[in-house]
Amino acid sequence: MKRWASSFTFLLLVALGGAVAQTATTESHAISLLDSIKYDADFAxxxxxxxxxxxxxxxxxxxxxxxxxxxxxxxxxxxxxxxxVTYDSLMARSLDESSTLYGLLAATIRVPANNAWVEFD
Known part of the structure; x- marks a missing residue:
């Protein structure tokens, strides 16, 4: 019984810690390391x-x-x-911007403020 209770407590703390650890994210159609993004989300x-x-x-x-x-x-x-070359990538590089990537297969890109991870939709 003690083992079950300690396992349940551990899982509860992990679940709560994950909820608290969520950070504010930025969602966009493109990502740039240096410059501002030149093209809008609906560019042809x-x-x-x-x-x-x-x-x-x-x-x-x-x-x-x-x-x-x-x-x-x-x-x-x-x-x-x-x-x-028969496979597309998640993002495509713009040749007229030095450090900008636009979503090719990915519609949106989510990045936290500390750039620890990236999520593609």
């Missing part, structure tokens, strides 16, 4: 992108290596060259 494209650029064509990539899997995250074997 970066200023340096030409939306009327010609589309289409063929890309051929040459490599001297062989491969035995199409899984770029494999621990065994060699993945095909260039297969990693």
């Amino acid at each position: 494209q970066f200023d340096y992108v030409n939306p009327d650029a010609p589309k289409g064509g063929t890309v051929r990539l040459a490599t001297t290596n062989s491969f035995d899997t199409l899984n770029p995250f494999t621990l065994n074997g060699v993945s095909a060259a260039g297969v990693g």
Whole structure:
């Protein structure tokens, strides 16, 4: 009985400590280390992108290596060259800002004031 009571007390303190330890967070569509954020949350494209650029064509990539899997995250074997470009990342870098990342797959980014962690939605 003592062991059960002490375990329950420990879990209660951990739960209460987690609730007290919550800090104020900043939620945004982008994150910047140095500069202010240039683009709003609903921007369509970066200023340096030409939306009327010609589309289409063929890309051929040459490599001297062989491969035995199409899984770029494999621990065994060699993945095909260039297969990693088929995956999007959570954030995309803006080429006209030095330290700003915008959400690509992530709609929002939450960061506490001390920058101890980051949460993507």
